[in-house]
Amino acid sequence: MKDNKVQIFDTTLRDGEQVPGCKLDTKQKLIIAERLDQLGVDIIEAGFPVSSPGDFNAVSEVVKVVKNASVCGLTRAVKKDIEVAAEALKNAKRPRIHTGIGTSDSHIKYKFKSSQEEVIRRAKEAVSYAKNFVDDVEFYAEDAGRTDNAFLAKVCEEVIKSGATVLNIPDTTGYCLPEEYGAKIKYLKENVKGIENAILSCHCHNDLGLATANSISGVVNGARQIECTINGIGERAGNTALEEVVMILKQHPYLNLYTDINSQLLFDTSRMVSEKMGMLVQPNKAIVGANAFAHSSGIHQDGVIKNRETYEIINPEDVGVNESSIVLTARSGRAALAYRAKKIGYELTKVQLDVAYKTFLEFADKQKEVVDEDIHLIMKEVNKISKISVA
Known part of the structure; x- marks a missing residue:
C-alpha cells in the first residue's frame, strides 16, 4: 500500500446497524455489501458473528458476494468469539478478524474490574489466537480516546509483537478534540516500537460533532485507515461519515492523501442505505443531504x-x-x-x-x-x- 493511501473501513453493516430501528435482514445486508464493494471501500465490517445466528449467517453470506474488499468480523477478546468469527469468514478471499478490549481507566476499573497488566495479557492472547485463523488481525483499544497515551503505546507495542496488522484507536465516546486526537496518533507513531509493521486506524464517534474532524486529524498525523459509515449512522450520535472524509481528502489535494472510493456513487449509496435502514438523511447533511447543493x-x-x-x-x-x-x-x-x-x-x-x-x-x-x-x-x-x- 502506498504511504499516502488512506484505507476506508466501512462499518455500516456492524456499527451502523446498531442504531435502534435500523436492523437489516441478510438480503438487505448483501445488497448494501455489494454496493460498498462497488464503491471501492477497502474493508467491509460485515457484523459481529457471535452476537446472534442471524449475524453469523449474514457475515457468512457477505463473504460470498464481495469480490474486492476485505471482509471483517468483530469479536471481543474472547476465544469463543474469535472461533465463531473465523468460521463465519472461512470462505472470504481476504478475511480480517477485528478483536480487542477496553484500555481506559474507566473500562479497566468499572467494566472489567481488572488491572492494566491483565488487560495487556488478554489483548495479546486474543491477537495471538486470532492469528491461528487469519493473517490479517486488527486490534481495537476501546475508549482509546480517554486512555493514557503511555499505556496505550504499551498495549499497541505488545499486540504488534503478537501479530496485529492494524491498530484501531477509537474515540469511543466522541470526547476528543481534533488536536488531542491527532496528537494521540502522532504519539503512537513516534513511541510504539514496531509501529512500521502495523496500520493505525481512526474510529471516531460523533457525540460532540467532531467525528469527521478527528478522523482527518488522525490521518494528517499518520493514521492510514478511517473507520466510518454511510451517512454517519451509528451508536448514539453516530460515526464518522464516509462521504465526508472521502470528499475532504479529495478537495484538499495538498494533504497528499487519497482513497480509492468512486465518489460518483456516494449520493446513490446514501439513498440506498437510508431506504434499507429506514433512517432519513437530514436535508442539511454534508455531501449527500437534499440541500447540499x-x-x-x-x-x-x-x-x-x-x-x-x-x-x-x-x-x-x-x-x-x-x-x-x-x-x-x-x-x-x-x-x-x-x-x-x-x-x-x-x-x-x-x-x-x-x-x-x-x-x-x-x-x-x-x-x-x-x-x-x-x-x-x-x-x-x-x-x-x-x-x-x-x-
Whole structure:
C-alpha cells in the first residue's frame, strides 16, 4: 500500500446497524455489501458473528458476494468469539478478524474490574489466537480516546509483537478534540516500537460533532485507515461519515492523501442505505443531504448561476448529483426566476421579467417554495396583466 493511501473501513453493516430501528435482514445486508464493494471501500465490517445466528449467517453470506474488499468480523477478546468469527469468514478471499478490549481507566476499573497488566495479557492472547485463523488481525483499544497515551503505546507495542496488522484507536465516546486526537496518533507513531509493521486506524464517534474532524486529524498525523459509515449512522450520535472524509481528502489535494472510493456513487449509496435502514438523511447533511447543493438566497443564486464555484466547493456531479438546485423562495431574486423559467421553456425579456417578478413575489409570500407548476401560473398572470406573451 502506498504511504499516502488512506484505507476506508466501512462499518455500516456492524456499527451502523446498531442504531435502534435500523436492523437489516441478510438480503438487505448483501445488497448494501455489494454496493460498498462497488464503491471501492477497502474493508467491509460485515457484523459481529457471535452476537446472534442471524449475524453469523449474514457475515457468512457477505463473504460470498464481495469480490474486492476485505471482509471483517468483530469479536471481543474472547476465544469463543474469535472461533465463531473465523468460521463465519472461512470462505472470504481476504478475511480480517477485528478483536480487542477496553484500555481506559474507566473500562479497566468499572467494566472489567481488572488491572492494566491483565488487560495487556488478554489483548495479546486474543491477537495471538486470532492469528491461528487469519493473517490479517486488527486490534481495537476501546475508549482509546480517554486512555493514557503511555499505556496505550504499551498495549499497541505488545499486540504488534503478537501479530496485529492494524491498530484501531477509537474515540469511543466522541470526547476528543481534533488536536488531542491527532496528537494521540502522532504519539503512537513516534513511541510504539514496531509501529512500521502495523496500520493505525481512526474510529471516531460523533457525540460532540467532531467525528469527521478527528478522523482527518488522525490521518494528517499518520493514521492510514478511517473507520466510518454511510451517512454517519451509528451508536448514539453516530460515526464518522464516509462521504465526508472521502470528499475532504479529495478537495484538499495538498494533504497528499487519497482513497480509492468512486465518489460518483456516494449520493446513490446514501439513498440506498437510508431506504434499507429506514433512517432519513437530514436535508442539511454534508455531501449527500437534499440541500447540499441547493440555493435559495438571491445573492447565492445569482453567484452560482454566473459561476458555480462562487458558492460551491464541490462539483455536484463528483458525488453523483446531476446539478445544483435553484430553489425559488421569497428570498430569491430576478436572476433565479429567469433561470428557472428558462429551464421550463420561458425566455424572458427584461420587461417581461420585471412584470413576472412582482407576481412571483406574491406567490412566494404565500408559500414556502415556488415550483415549476407555479411558474406556469405566474406566466399566465403576466400575459393577462401585461398583454406581452411569454408562452
